[in-house]
Amino acid sequence: MIKVLLAEDVQMVRGALVALLGLEHDIDVVASIANGDEIVPAVKEKEPNVAVLDIDLPGLDGLSAAAQIHDVAPGTRTLILTSLGRPGTLRRALDARVNGFILKDAPISQLTEAIRAVSVGRRVIDSQLALSAWDGDQCPLTPRELEVLRLTSEGADAMEIANTLYLSVGTIRNYLTTVTTKLEARNRIDAVRIARKSGWL
Missing domain, CATH: 1.10.10.10 (Winged helix-like DNA-binding domain superfamily/Winged helix DNA-binding domain)
Known part of the structure; x- marks a missing residue:
């Protein structure tokens, strides 16, 4: 079983994702979180294989949480699930060393496949977003x-x-x-x- 931690602040979205992921034979949602400050402690306690993180969370944001997970629990892979499909956001996610990045409007099958791929060490990035990031402007700020x-x-x-x-x-x-x-x-x-x-x- 792939143990998954899910961090999403919108209760209806979080509940729907937990229910849909629960239908998969090889995925077990071991933690469902609404506040970013709870992510790292839950990762330490539950030791999930994959942490599925929204970016825009109350408390610690998903990208900062992903960077911390990489340091304190390197065995946990991070997958960003967000509606913020901008090239700069993807670059920030890559800087935070996330293992995957997909958009919330993707079909649930894409999410489950991304979880499976990330859990075995592959990197998953939404193809359209990757292309736009390639063409997008670099941040001029230090x-x-x-x-x-x-x-x-x-x-x-x-x-x-x-x-x-x-x-x-x-x-x-x-x-x-x-x-x-x-x-x-x-x-x-x-x-x-x-x-x-x-x-x-």
Whole structure:
């Protein structure tokens, strides 16, 4: 049996997936989770073969959880199941060393086959998304610039970001100016919008 952990915050979707996966003779859903902060502890407790993770979760997001799983439980494979089918999102997923990436509008048969493939060490990526990622724009921002923009997108002001990253307020303002310029944005809010639309945040 392939032991699966499923992390999805929408209760109806999560329930439907658990029911559908339960019909498979070789798949056993050992944990069903709604909050990202519960993923890593559940992986340690249940030791699933595959963790199927949504990206946009309350608490820890699915990509951050996948990166942590890779470090603390290398025997657990990670499969991202998301509606965020943007090239930048796929690149972020690959940076987090996920083993698979498929879209939520795929048929259930594609999900079950992806789980089986990932469980034996193969990498599975939605073919159309892979092609669009190949053709898509690379993120022009450095990791530090992305971190500053991410904190901005969460509502933090320059002082709060400076305290979080142990930098001066002036340095944070310089980062935000650089980010706005690189993205050809009108202001910080527009920069956040552009980065989210591209899948970089």
